Amino acid sequence: MAPPSEETPLISQRSCSLSSSEAGALHVLLPPRGPGPPQRLSFSFGDHSAEELCVRAAKASGILPVYHSLFALATEDLSCWFPPSHVFSVEDAGTQVLVYRLRFYFPNWFGLEKCHRFGLRKDLASAILDLPVLEHLFAQHRSDLLSGRLHVGLSLQEQGECLSLAVLDVARMACEQGQRPAQLLKTVSYKACLPPGLRDLIQGLSFVTRRRIRTTVRCALRRVAACQADRHSLMARPATPAILGADSGGLQRRGGGGAWQGEVFQPFCDFPEIVDISIKQAPRVGPAGEHRLVTITRTDNQILEAEFPGLPEALSFLALVDGYFRLIRLFRPPRHFFCKEVAPPRLLEEVAEQCYGPITLDFAINKLKAGGSLPGSYVLRRSPQDFDSFLLTVCVQTPLGPDYKGCLIRRDPVGTVSLVGLGRPHSSLRELLAACWDGGLHVDGVALQLSSCCTPRPKGEPTLSPEWGHPSASFAQINPSEGTAP
Template sequence: MVPLGEETPLIGERSCSLSSTETGTLQVFLYHRARHGGPDAAGLDGAGVLTFTFGEYTAEELCVRAAQACGVLPVCHSLFALATEDLTCWFPPNHVFTVDDSHSQVVVYRIRFFFPNWCGLGQSHRFQLMNDRASAVLDYPVIDYLFAQSRSDFVGGRAEVALSLQTQEECLSLALLDMLRIAKEKQQSPQETFSCVSYKSCLPEQLRCQIQQHSFLTRKRIRRHFGKSLRRIGGCRPDGRFLKLKYLLDLERLQARWAEESFRARAPTAAVTVHVAGGSGVSWSCDGAEVRQHFCDFPDIADISIKQASRDGSPAESRVVTLTKTDNRVLEVEFPSLREALSFVALVDGYYRLTADAQHYFCKEVAPPRLLEDLESGCHGPISSEFAVSKLQAAGSRAGLYLLRRSPQDFDSYLLTVCAETRSGPDYKRCLIRRDEDGRFVLAGVPRRFCSLRELLGTYGRCGLQAEGARLRLAACCPPQPKGGTAGCSPLHCDTPRASLPPLPVPPIPLPSPLHMANSY
C-alpha cells in the first residue's frame, strides 16, 4: 500500500471534488460505509458514492437508500438529511430530484440534527451503546458515521476552531486519538502507523499550514514529541469505538458553536442572522452583533408558514417565513430564495419532531412523504414492541384492538400487534407486513398483495387472520396521538437520565506541548 503522506486526501479514495464526470446521474456521497453493507450495498462503489440514473427520487427516498448502505436503522433515520455538494444548503425530505441527460447532480448524506451530551457524559444522556441491536438513541453505525463526518469537517477546516496555543495542543491530542484509531483499524502497532501516516493529515488545514511554516528542525522536534506521546498511550489498547467517542467528545468541547446552523435573512427592520441548535432552539441576532435574542424552544412552536414576498406589488424570488409561538409571539424573516427558506423550515420542522411530536409537520412544503403515509394509515413510527404493548394496554387491551408500526430494524417492513383474549387474560400477537419492490404490501405467509396498508387492514378486518396459532380479528386501530402518545415520544428524544457509559479506556493525552516548545526556540 502506498504510504499516506501530507498530501494524501483526507477521506479515503475521495478526490478533491465530488462533481461527477458522468451526465445523467445523481450521486449521493457517503462519509462512511457499513462493513457488510445493506440491501443496496451492491450499488456502492469504492469512493463511498451511491449512483442513481434516470428517474425521479425524493430526498427522503435517497436518504433511506443511503441509510441501508451505511447500516443506519430506521430509528435513527430522522437524524440525517441531504445537503448540497458545497454544504451550503439542505434539501427538505419531500424535495424531488429529476435525473436526466441534461446534467449530473451530487448531494451529500449527512447527520443534520444534533443534541448536546448525547454521548452520555452530561446530565441528560442521549446515547447508549448496545451490542448488535437497535439502540434507543444512537447505535454503532450512527456513531461510526458521526465520527467520519465530524472528522471530515475537522480536518477539512469546516469546523470553527480558534487556533490559540491551547487549541493547537488540543488539536494534536485529537490527532493522537485519530492515529490510534487508524492503527487499530489497520491492525498495526502505533509505531507502524506513525511511520506510514503523516500526523498532519489528522489536523485542520489551517494548523497544518501553520506547522509547515516552522523551520525543518522545529517540525522534526514536533514530530518526535508526537511520536513519543503516541507510544506512551499506545499501550492502553482501547476499543476502536471508544476512541471515536473520545474524539467526538473532545471535538464537541473544542468547538464554540457545535452543531449550530445559522441563516442570513432580513427582518422587517434590519438584516439578521437566525440561529438554530438542538440544545437551545431558535434565536436571532442583528448582523454584526454578538448579543442574541432567544426566540423559542422547539416545543413552543405553534405554526410555521412560508409565503412569497412581493416588491412593489409584484412577486419576488424571496420567501417570508413566519414562526408563531404558543403565546402568539411571532418571528418573521425573509430569505433570499425559496431554497434557503425550505432549508431553514425543514431544520426547525425536523427538530420539532425529534423533541415534541414525532408525527407532526408544520407545512406541506417540507412534509416527509413517509410521515404522510403513516398519518393516512394510522401507523406509528419505528417504536419498540414493548412500547407498542404499553400503548395497547393504556387503550384498554380490548380483543381486536391493534397497533400498526414501522419496523425498528427494516425500512420495508411493518409490524402489527393485535390484542387477543385468552383463558389467562389479554395476550398480544404479532404479524409481519412487508412492502415489496413494486410498492405492494404483503402479510407474511400469505401470497395476496395489496396496494395500500389501508386496503390490507380493511380486508383482514372483515375476514380475520391467523397469527401465532390464534385466530384474530381487527376491530379497532390504536393510532398515534398528538403530543402524548407515540407522537410525543420520539424514539430519539430522551430527557430522563440513562445509565452512564463505563469510563473511556483512554487516559488524558499527556502531550508535552510540542508547539509551545517550538515557539520558545
C-alpha cells in the same frame, strides 16, 4: 454488517470520478471514514425524492430507521439543505452532487460532560445513538476538519486540541487495522489527520521543532494504546465537541446586518411554544422577486419574521424547525408537522395509514394496555430495523389473560405488501388490514379477528386514550397550518 476497515476499498476505481461529463446523473456522497475519496451512490434518470435518497444512503451506511429523521441531504458546500419532500429531477444533461449528513443533533447525547449517555429501561443500558450513527458523525466531523470546512484557529490551545484529535485518529486507524500505532506511523503521517492551516504551520517549522512534535505524538499514542480503548470510544471524543447548540435553546435570532462571528443570538422561543409557521412571497418595492418571508408565531401571538432570497432557502429553514420540533417530542408519536410542503413523505403515509413510526415492541404493547387490552385490538408501526417492513402487534385473549402477537409485513420494490398468515399479497396496507379484519389472518395456527385500531395521537392532546376505528373509516383532516396532523 461490519464497517469497512481502512484497507477496504470504499468504492470502485471507476466511480471515483465526479466529472460533469457523466450526463444525467445524481450522486450522493457519504463522508469517508479514512484516507481516500468518499463513498458515492449514483442514481440515473427520473425523479427521486430527498427522503428516498436518504433511505438509500441510510441503508448503505447501516443507519436504522429509528435514526433516519436525524439525517438530511445538502449541497456540497452546505449552502442549502433540502427538505424530505424535495424532488430531484435527473435529466439528460447535468450532474448533481449532494452530501448525506447528520443535520439534527443535541449535545450530551453521548454524555461526555454530563450524565446523559445512557437511559435505563428494565435495568438495561442503551446508548441514545447507536454505533453506526456515531461512526457517521465521526466521519462527518473528520471530513469537515481535514477539508478546512470547519474553521480552526491557530492559538496554542487550539493547536494542542488538534494534535490530541490527530492522536486519537491515528489510534483509531491502528485499532481498525490491527496494528500498533508505531507501525502505522511508518505509513501514515499524523499530519494527515490535521486541518490544513495547522498542517502548513507545522511544515514551515524548523526540523528540530517538527521532530519534537513528532516525538510528543508518539509518546501520546503509546499512552492511548496502553488504555486499550475500543475504536468507538476513540471516535466519541473527537466527534462530540464539534457540535454546538443546546437541546433547550429553541429558536434564536440575531440583529440584522453585520458578520456572523461574534454576534450574540437572542432566544426567541422554545420549540413547544410555536403554534404556526407560514411562508409567503416577501413584499418588495418594484417587480415581484423570488424572496420568501417565513413567519413563526408563538403561543402569545409574538411573531418572528425571516426573509430568504428564494424558495429553496425558505423551505430549508422550515424543514430545520419542523425536524427539530419532532425531535424534542422524541419517543412520542411524531405526528406533528407545521407545513405540508416540507413534511416527510413517510410521515404523510403514516398519517394516512394510521401507523406509528419505528417504535419498539414495548411501546406498542403499552399503547394497547392503555386502551384496555381489548381482544383484537392492534397497533400498526414501522419496523425499527428495516425500512421496507411494518409490524402488526395484535392483542389476543388467552386462558392466562391478554397476550400480544407480532406479525411482519413486508413491502416489495413495486409497493406490494404481504403478511405471512394471509393467503395473498395486497396492493396497499389499507387493503391488507381490511383482509385481516375479515378474519383472514392466522398466527401460530390461530385465526385472529381484528376489532379495533390504536392510532397515534400527537403529543399534547388532552386525552391519552387511543383512537379506535376500522382502517377504511374516514377521519377529519386538520389544517396543516394549525400544526397538528390528523
